[in-house]
Structure formats: structure tokens, C-alpha cells
Amino acid sequence: MAERLTKAATRNIFYGGSAFFLVIFVGLTVQTHLYMNSTSAPVSAMTEGVVRGKHVWERNSCINCHTLLGEGAYFAPELGNVWKRYGGHDDPEKARAVFASWMASQPSGVPGRRQMPQLSAC
Numbered sequence: 001m002a003e004r005l006t007k008a009a010t011r012n013i014f015y016g017g018s019a020f021f022l023v024i025f026v027g028l029t030v031q032t033h034l035y036m037n038s039t040s041a042p043v044s045a046m047t048e049g050v051v052r053g054k055h056v057w058e059r060n061s062c063i064n065c066h067t068l069l070g071e072g073a074y075f076a077p078e079l080g081n082v083w084k085r086y087g088g089h090d091d092p093e094k095a096r097a098v099f100a101s102w103m104a105s106q107p108s109g110v111p112g113r114r115q116m117p118q119l120s121a122c
């Protein structure tokens with residue numbers, strides 16, 4: 001084996017490496033595309049409530065304080081599971097009532113506790 005890399009060997013490593021990583025890049029792009037299409041909800045599943053919720057979320061910049069499924073700011077609690085935590089799966093009416101009164105009583109004013117603003121425009 002040669003003591004040092006020849007010009008030809010260097011060129012081969014460059015072209016071979018470039019081709020190898022190009023194949024990986026294309027494969028990952030295809031995989032991402034397929035994954036996104038299989039996990040995103042179809043437009044037909046967007047009920048009026050879902051669309052309204054998205055508008056409320058965006059208009060009030062809830063993401064500036066909260067995370068939704070891990071994305072957003074870490075100032076306030078995660079909201080992706082809040083319906084379940086409030087018992088919405090077991091008793092939706094009760095959960096809705098608890099939510100409404102909780103929201104109406106914000107900001108709580110409890111010292112040392114982060115405050116949720118009153119977003120009456122919701």
C-alpha cells in the first residue's frame with residue numbers, strides 16, 4: 001500500500017463519498033416524504049372545531065408560552081395532553097366545565113406561580 005494518498009485515490013474517495021451520501025440523502029428525503037404523508041391528518045378530517053382551535057392558537061400566540069406536542073416555549077405546561085389530564089376522555093362535559101371556569105379565573109394571582117393571561121378574545 002502506498003505511504004500516502006495518491007491524487008487518484010483522493011479523487012475516488014471524493015466521488016465515491018459524494019455518491020454514497022447523495023444516495024443516503026435521497027433515501028432520507030423519500031422516507032421523510034412518505035412518513036409525513038402517512039402521519040399528517042387529511043384535510044377532510046379537519047372539522048370546524050379543529051380549524052377554529054388552530055385560529056385561536058395562532059391569533060393569541062399560545063405557542064409563545066406553551067408547547068404543543070413538544071413544540072413551542074417551555075414557560076407554561078404542555079397542552080397536547082391537557083384534555084386527557086382534565087378527564088376529557090372519561091367525562092367531556094365535566095372537563096369542559098372545569099376548563100371554562102379555570103380559564104375564566106386566570107390570571108390566578110397566586111404569588112410565585114407563573115400566570116396565564118386572560119385571553120377573553122378566545
Ligand code: HEC
Pocket residue numbers: 056057060061062063064065066075076077078079082108113114115116117119122
Ligand atoms: C403569557 C404566557 C401564556 C400564554 C400566551 C398562554 N398561556 Fe396558557 N398558561 C400559561 C401559564 C403560566 C399557565 C400555568 C398557570 C398555572 O398553572 O397557574 C398556563 C396554563 C394553561 C392551561 C392549563 C394547563 C394545565 O396543565 O393545567 C391551558 C389549558 C392553557 N394555558 C391554554 C392556553 C391557550 C389555549 C392559550 C392561547 C389561546 C394560552 N394558554 C396562552 C401561560 C400562557
